Amino acid sequence: MAAETRIDPMHQFQISPLLGNLDGSPFVFTTSALWMLVILALIWLFMMGGMKRALVPGRWQVAVEGVTGFVDSMLSTSVGPEGRRFLPWVFTIFMFILTANLLGLMPFALVGVHPFTVTSQFTITGVMAIMSFSIVLITGFWRHGFHFFSLFVPHGTPFALKLLIVPIEFISFMVRPFSLATRLFVAMIAGHILVEVFANFVVQGLNAGGLVGPGISLVAFIFIIGVMALEVLVCAIQAYVFALLTSLYINDAVNLH
Amino acid sequence: MDLASAKMIGAGLAAIGVGAAAIGVGNVFGSFLESAIRNPAAADGQQGRLFIGFAAAELLGLMAFVVAMMVMFM
Numbered sequence: 001m002a003a004e005t006r007i008d009p010m011h012q013f014q015i016s017p018l019l020g021n022l023d024g025s026p027f028v029f030t031t032s033a034l035w036m037l038v039i040l041a042l043i044w045l046f047m048m049g050g051m052k053r054a055l056v057p058g059r060w061q062v063a064v065e066g067v068t069g070f071v072d073s074m075l076s077t078s079v080g081p082e083g084r085r086f087l088p089w090v091f092t093i094f095m096f097i098l099t100a101n102l103l104g105l106m107p108f109a110l111v112g113v114h115p116f117t118v119t120s121q122f123t124i125t126g127v128m129a130i131m132s133f134s135i136v137l138i139t140g141f142w143r144h145g146f147h148f149f150s151l152f153v154p155h156g157t158p159f160a161l162k163l164l165i166v167p168i169e170f171i172s173f174m175v176r177p178f179s180l181a182t183r184l185f186v187a188m189i190a191g192h193i194l195v196e197v198f199a200n201f202v203v204q205g206l207n208a209g210g211l212v213g214p215g216i217s218l219v220a221f222i223f224i225i226g227v228m229a230l231e232v233l234v235c236a237i238q239a240y241v242f243a244l245l246t247s248l249y250i251n252d253a254v255n256l257h
Numbered sequence: 258m259d260l261a262s263a264k265m266i267g268a269g270l271a272a273i274g275v276g277a278a279a280i281g282v283g284n285v286f287g288s289f290l291e292s293a294i295r296n297p298a299a300a301d302g303q304q305g306r307l308f309i310g311f312a313a314a315e316l317l318g319l320m321a322f323v324v325a326m327m328v329m330f331m
Contacts, residue, residue, distance in 0.1 A: 010330070078305060179316055186319040189326075241312045244305060 009196040013120055013189065032124070035116045039099045067095070074244060079251045086250050089135060093128055094243040101188065101235035105228070119238075120188040122181060129181035132246045140253035151256055180245060187238050191231045198224050264328055271325035278318020285310040 019029035050064025057065060071091045075083035097119055104117025118124050140148040152169040153162060198220045205217035258266075289307045293300035 074305070182323065183312065183316050183319060186323055187315075190319065190322050237308070237311075241308055244308055245312060248309070 009193040009200075012114075012116075012192060012196060015116075015121070031114075031116050032118055032121060035100075035103065035118050039096060039103060039118065042099055042103070043095050071243060075247050075250075078244070078247045079254055082254055083247065083250070086135070086139075086247070089132070090243050090247055090250075093132070093246065094239055096128075097184065097242055098236065098239035101239060102232070104188065104192070105231055105235065117188050117192060120185055120192060122185050125181040125185045126177075128242075129177040132180065132249065133177040136249045136253045139250065140256075143254065144256060148253070148256070151252060176245075176249060180242065184238050184242055187234055191227075191234055194227055195224060195231065198227065268325040268329040271321055271328055274321025274324070275318045278314060278321065281314035281317070282311060285314050 015030045015032050017028045017030050018034060021028065047064060050061045052058070052061050054061060068091065071094050072084065072087060075087055075090055079086065100118040104115055104120065106115055108115045140151070144150075152166050152173065154165065154169075157165055201220040202217045202224070205213040205215075205220065207213070208216075285307065289300075289303070289310075293303075
């Protein structure tokens with residue numbers, strides 16, 4: 001019995017079409033698109049509820065002001081006074097990643113809805129990372145022209161060392177969008193696989209019966225509670241890290257060392 | 258040894274890197290805490306650097322996970 005039920009932790013990341021089919025037209029309304037719309041609606045509701053400009057703010061307005069103030073202070077400490085011009089983009093990715101990560105953890109399966117973590121797809125995180133990277137490139141070349149390439153040459157390096165350092169700096173610069181995207185989607189996938197595997201242990205332990213089975217289920221269930229708490233932390237940290245690294249890269253482009 | 262079992266063993270070996278990254282992440286936070294207790298006034302200003310170090314250390318562990326998944330499923 002227990003040997004037949006094979007754990008398939010990758011099934012939850014599959015995208016299924018809701019309208020149209022996947023091999024036909026390139027414009028298909030998928031589960032991923034549906035969850036992105038849900039995220040958009042949630043962020044819109046959150047922002048609309050708090051943007052009131054009341055002199056004595058209510059709870060909701062304090063929450064919204066807290067989030068915007070947090071991203072704003074992060075940008076101004078890492079970029080400087082000019083960082084506020086990039087606030088729309090950094091705030092957008094921070095809110096999108098945070099909402100998507102937390103929404104993917106919600107136990108909607110209790111009411112029969114299969115939650116889908118949008119940020120567990122490399123296409124989504126890759127597009128966001130490429131957009132951050134192009135903002136860095138455009139800003140750098142716009143403000144400094146070809147002087148932007150001095151980013152690869154640290155000040156006061158001897159010539160012999162420059163031959164070594166410039167290629168290393170160039171590679172570490174070019175690998176940035178890849179590392180930015182990979183960090184987010186792998187962290188999400190790893191957490192969901194961990195939860196899925198241990199949730200399977202609970203079910204299989206109950207199915208096995210006897211004395212040992214339910215005991216193993218109980219241990220796995222307690223473990224899942226701890227892992228879920230850790231996952232909520234990871235969701236917030238990953239959103240913070242993505243926004244923080246984006247603002248650091250923007251700082252490189254604006255201030256050139 | 259057939260290919261399927263060799264794949265599993267390879268994925269398991271690749272997962273060792275995740276443990277190594279755990280040492281790195283623990284080192285980042287441990288060192289931060291050690292110095293933050295000595296000078297609590299300066300700790301808040303270094304929070305950004307703390308998370309940069311965390312992100313760099315964590316990325317390598319996640320890369321090990323990616324390698325393990327690629328060995329298993331590709």
